[in-house]
Amino acid sequence: MDDENRDDGFTWCRTWVSEVALADQETTSDFESGPRDLMVLDWEQVKGAAQAAFNVWVDGGELQWAKEVWDRTVAAGFANYSNEIERHRAAVLFFGLAGLYRDFCSLAWDERDAPTYSYWAEELNLDDFVLGQLVGPDPGIKKKDALNHVVNAARPQVMTLLTQIFGNVDSLFVALWRAGPDSANEEDDDCDEDELLTDAEILNDATPEKVAAYMWLDSGADVVLDPF
Numbered sequence: 001m002d003d004e005n006r007d008d009g010f011t012w013c014r015t016w017v018s019e020v021a022l023a024d025q026e027t028t029s030d031f032e033s034g035p036r037d038l039m040v041l042d043w044e045q046v047k048g049a050a051q052a053a054f055n056v057w058v059d060g061g062e063l064q065w066a067k068e069v070w071d072r073t074v075a076a077g078f079a080n081y082s083n084e085i086e087r088h089r090a091a092v093l094f095f096g097l098a099g100l101y102r103d104f105c106s107l108a109w110d111e112r113d114a115p116t117y118s119y120w121a122e123e124l125n126l127d128d129f130v131l132g133q134l135v136g137p138d139p140g141i142k143k144k145d146a147l148n149h150v151v152n153a154a155r156p157q158v159m160t161l162l163t164q165i166f167g168n169v170d171s172l173f174v175a176l177w178r179a180g181p182d183s184a185n186e187e188d189d190d191c192d193e194d195e196l197l198t199d200a201e202i203l204n205d206a207t208p209e210k211v212a213a214y215m216w217l218d219s220g221a222d223v224v225l226d227p228f
Helices: 003-009 011-027 043-053 062-075 084-108 117-124 128-135 143-153 155-166 169-178 199-204 208-218
Strands: none
Touching: 043 062, 043 084, 043 117, 062 084, 062 155, 062 169, 084 117, 084 128, 084 143, 084 155, 084 169, 084 208, 117 143, 128 143, 155 169, 169 199, 169 208
């Protein structure tokens, strides 16, 4: 990916920051001028939600995949926040990663385990009023659907983030595949290194399910499973 596209891909983060600052100024009585201390929605804060969200398989590498991706998200500065709107946006990004992973599982392994964002959000103490601010003036979105709406709407940003982290769709596909049900066998101490699949072998073993999952990623990874 060239530098121009890379910069364009992350303009959403800079836009969010400017919008958030204005919204926070308008809705918070104790707003003060000047810079605010940045905080971080790090792995320890999302770990409880992650254990519920990345829990499709009994023995899989999905939780480790989530940790690695979120740690890199934190390192890139996209989990920083200085107010509640920004914290909620970071949480939405995290839930978006979980939603994309579950969509991938539904296509690659026909494991249709729909996301339950409202349940996972309990671990992060998300507020309905702040979620309403993120939705904006849309009378068609009910209060109970606000979180599902903003997470689904963040899918393009989630894909941009993952593409930047993994570099290309091939590498992203392999990482998602390795996080699935076969990862337990690969991590087995008794497993011979010669038995481990290479990235090329994973990509070239073109089952109909794999092809569908790959094409879905390559075309932008639209939302597949409707959240509860």
